[in-house]
Amino acid sequence: MMSEEMHILLGRLFSGEASEAEKAAVGKWRLASSENETEFALLEKMWNDSGEPAAISFDTEAAWKKVDASISSNVRKGRIIKMPVRRVLIGVAASVVLLLGLWWIVGKNAGNNMERVVADIDVASVHLDDGSIIYLRKGAVLEFPDKFEKGRRKVSLKGEAFFEVTHDPSNPFVIDAETAEIRVVGTSFTVSTSKDSVELIVKTGRVNFTPNADTGKKVMVIAGERAVCAGASISKQVNTDLNFNAWQTKKLVFQRTPLSQAVATLADYYRVNIIFKKEDAAQLSAADFTDTFNDQSLESVLDELERITTYTIKKTGDNNYEISIK
Numbered sequence: 001m002m003s004e005e006m007h008i009l010l011g012r013l014f015s016g017e018a019s020e021a022e023k024a025a026v027g028k029w030r031l032a033s034s035e036n037e038t039e040f041a042l043l044e045k046m047w048n049d050s051g052e053p054a055a056i057s058f059d060t061e062a063a064w065k066k067v068d069a070s071i072s073s074n075v076r077k078g079r080i081i082k083m084p085v086r087r088v089l090i091g092v093a094a095s096v097v098l099l100l101g102l103w104w105i106v107g108k109n110a111g112n113n114m115e116r117v118v119a120d121i122d123v124a125s126v127h128l129d130d131g132s133i134i135y136l137r138k139g140a141v142l143e144f145p146d147k148f149e150k151g152r153r154k155v156s157l158k159g160e161a162f163f164e165v166t167h168d169p170s171n172p173f174v175i176d177a178e179t180a181e182i183r184v185v186g187t188s189f190t191v192s193t194s195k196d197s198v199e200l201i202v203k204t205g206r207v208n209f210t211p212n213a214d215t216g217k218k219v220m221v222i223a224g225e226r227a228v229c230a231g232a233s234i235s236k237q238v239n240t241d242l243n244f245n246a247w248q249t250k251k252l253v254f255q256r257t258p259l260s261q262a263v264a265t266l267a268d269y270y271r272v273n274i275i276f277k278k279e280d281a282a283q284l285s286a287a288d289f290t291d292t293f294n295d296q297s298l299e300s301v302l303d304e305l306e307r308i309t310t311y312t313i314k315k316t317g318d319n320n321y322e323i324s325i326k
Contacts, residue, residue, distance in 0.1 A: 010040070113146045120138070126142055129148060135161060140157065158178060160190065165185075178195070179193070179213070181209075182210075187203075187223075189204075197229060198229045201225075201244045209229060213231050217233070225239055226238070251292070254289050266301065274323065277323065279324075311323050311326060
């Protein structure tokens with residue numbers, strides 16, 4: 001009989017989540033006998049032919065006991081089943097249990113289909129069924145159900161995104177942000193995730209910010225505040241970055257901004273490297289800068305920066321620029 005461990009491995013394989021080691025384990029099991037290969041083929045076909053069944057919770061052990069009891073009963077009643085046929089019957093029974101189990105594993109947290117959006121070219125906007133809008137910065141990945149269940153609005157984010165969440169007190173909106181959880185009822189804010197930390201900047205409303213490493217340390221972050229979760233700790237302060245979501249608004253604003261900060265903002269926005277010439281670094285760092293740019297190219301911004309200052313900006317390589325004093 002197929003082990004429960006192999007059930008889980010096949011579930012991960014058919015749903016595209018198996019690691020290379022898990023794939024190798026399934027391959028070894030398939031080669032162990034012709035019966036194993038027959039079971040695999042049956043299960044794979046039923047998986048591929050299946051529609052979109054609703055998520056179902058089930059008891060694997062109880063299901064297997066029921067199948068074994070049925071087989072034992074048939075043998076006791078004189079219905080002798082030859083080995084190849086018995087293996088096929090077990091394979092069919094296993095397919096039913098496995099398919100239910102696979103859909104339970106994949107969809108146990110949602111009664112609807114999960115969708116995945118990757119902003120692989122530019123900013124991508126996602127309109128959810130509750131009216132909320134999420135803007136994904138290039139490189140970000142969002143997973144969400146095509147339709148929220150009542151009382152539950154949950155999405156998963158990797159990367160950076162700006163959220164405009166529709167107000168609905170009876171249905172909290174929850175974001176799984178890798179190392180932290182963000183919970184709101186209706187507000188706007190940005191979230192930026194990395195392997196080790198999550199940054200939250202609230203534009204309107206208020207947001208509950210909770211580290212996964214210590215769920216007892218929930219912090220309320222309100223409009224105009226910036227919070228960073230690293231491990232089990234959360235630090236919070238007033239947000240002074242006027243351009244925290246410039247990638248979404250396409251607008252850059254500098255008001256007597258230290259030139260070093262303005263350059264860092266431009267480098268992040270355009271995904272380039274901009275440095276000060278070594279000999280001029282101290283003087284340039286002490287300067288400030290005021291201007292506004294609306295959806296302009298990097299070349300246009302750098303040309304304008306040269307015209308209104310006494311600086312020279314030189315391209316030194318692909319995506320590399322150097323600022324010096326004229």
